[in-house]
Amino acid sequence: MRGFSSDLRRSGKTIAFVPTMGFLHPGHLSLMEKGKSLADHVVVSIFINPTQFGPNEDLSAYPKDETRDLEMTRKAGVDAVFLPDANQIYPEGFQTVVSLKFLPGHLCGLSRPGHFDGVATVVTKLLGIVRPHKAIFGEKDYQQLAIIRQMVKDLEMGIDIVGAPIVREADGLAMSSRNMYLTSSQRQSATCLYQALLASRQLVQDGETSAAAITRSAAARITMVPETTIDYITICDPQTLDDVPVVNGPVLMAMAVKVGKTRLIDNLMLTP
């Protein structure tokens, strides 16, 4: 991978990088398309990073289909796919952790302790191997994108971090590899995240400014839907991710909801 990248760099070509955990869907493909529009070559990694999964999370069950993924990347016109295995990324003796002080202390970081250390560390390592000019991340994982941006800035990595909008199913459900865990009734329930976000956007447009009132109303909507358990619903500052009590400028509304055993996340900007 390093050799491939060095050769391209030496010949003056630019590289866009799309890190993924595989089981690709149109959300991932939109990142590859964006990469193609921003650089001469696109590199995709497929690596189910064990260190970003908690002990009671779905590491061993995480969906995988390498043949299908490679076919999709080929059709998408990707130049190289990097598929390391866990002991290449974490050989014996590996001991470095990249950890941010504040951004992980919000949203998903609260219910997934250590998750963003795992993400920041693996992304640092992948960026060090692939050495791209640009790296594309989805806004679906908004907190992850914010953390990577901050890390790349703090550590002077000199890589342009680019965000890409959430790609949704026709009924609004944010595409995710984890959607395949859902039974057909859970799949119907899962539309409640986006519905609640849209209703919240409407409340704000109608003049509601109390974050507590907006999140309460979203929670009430979601609680009515079968098989849902709310992890969090938050209205926060899009940069710091600190809670915002009064909506008087653009804010991020973000939520994590379990549908059955599957934890889904979604978010939307709300602008008064």
Ligand code: AMP
């Ligand atoms: P994952 O394979 O889930 O780790 O995701 C790899 C990248 O794809 C991350 O930057 C995600 O934010 C992004 N991504 C996943 N789902 C979507 C989606 N529905 N729309 C846009 N980007 C996405």
